[in-house]
Amino acid sequence: MHILSRRFALTALAACLCGSAMAADNANDAAGANPRAERRAQVEQAILDQIDTNHDGVISRAEYQAWVDSRFAKLDDNGNGVVTADEIAHSAATQQRNERRAEQFVKRFGGKDATQVTKADFEAKQMARFDRISGGSDTVTADQLMPKRGMFMHHRGSPAAAASPSSGQ
Numbered sequence: 001m002h003i004l005s006r007r008f009a010l011t012a013l014a015a016c017l018c019g020s021a022m023a024a025d026n027a028n029d030a031a032g033a034n035p036r037a038e039r040r041a042q043v044e045q046a047i048l049d050q051i052d053t054n055h056d057g058v059i060s061r062a063e064y065q066a067w068v069d070s071r072f073a074k075l076d077d078n079g080n081g082v083v084t085a086d087e088i089a090h091s092a093a094t095q096q097r098n099e100r101r102a103e104q105f106v107k108r109f110g111g112k113d114a115t116q117v118t119k120a121d122f123e124a125k126q127m128a129r130f131d132r133i134s135g136g137s138d139t140v141t142a143d144q145l146m147p148k149r150g151m152f153m154h155h156r157g158s159p160a161a162a163a164s165p166s167s168g169q
Contacts, residue, residue: 051067052059074093075083088094109125110117134140 048059049055051063053063053066072083073079075088075091077087077091106114106117109122111121114121130140133144
């Protein structure tokens with residue numbers, strides 16, 4: 001059960017980060033001129049600040065445990081110490097995250113004051129992204145297309161996770 005709790009906590013953290021920050025394009029990351037990369041770094045720092053409650057620059061086991069407990073409590077709506085998939089799906093935290101993601105999607109693809117996204121809007125932004133990362137070529141590699149992942153965002157079995165499971169990026 002202890003290992004499952006840790007996996008749950010890390011999964012919840014990854015979900016939180018996914019909803020809060022969109023990953024940046026590799027080419028712009030290297031140049032340091034990507035607002036999404038900057039936003040991702042800010043979100044990661046905010047999460048670290050939440051976990052590191054005494055702000056000494058290191059996270060103690062007790063600080064991490066307190067953070068894990070608070071994350072679980074947000075999902076355990078009825079407070080019984082057990083979380084079901086249905087409870088997670090209907091939790092306030094999940095609803096808020098989904099609302100933020102939907103708002104971000106509409107803002108990103110429809111514009112600052114948009115309330116909807118047309119297929120043409122979506123397609124134009126996505127194809128502009130392709131053109132930007134391809135450098136004018138008709139093809140891209142998987143590495144070019146797939147964004148870098150921030151800390152806590154490595155997927156199980158990914159080369160980055162296998163190469164440095166405790167790299168502390």
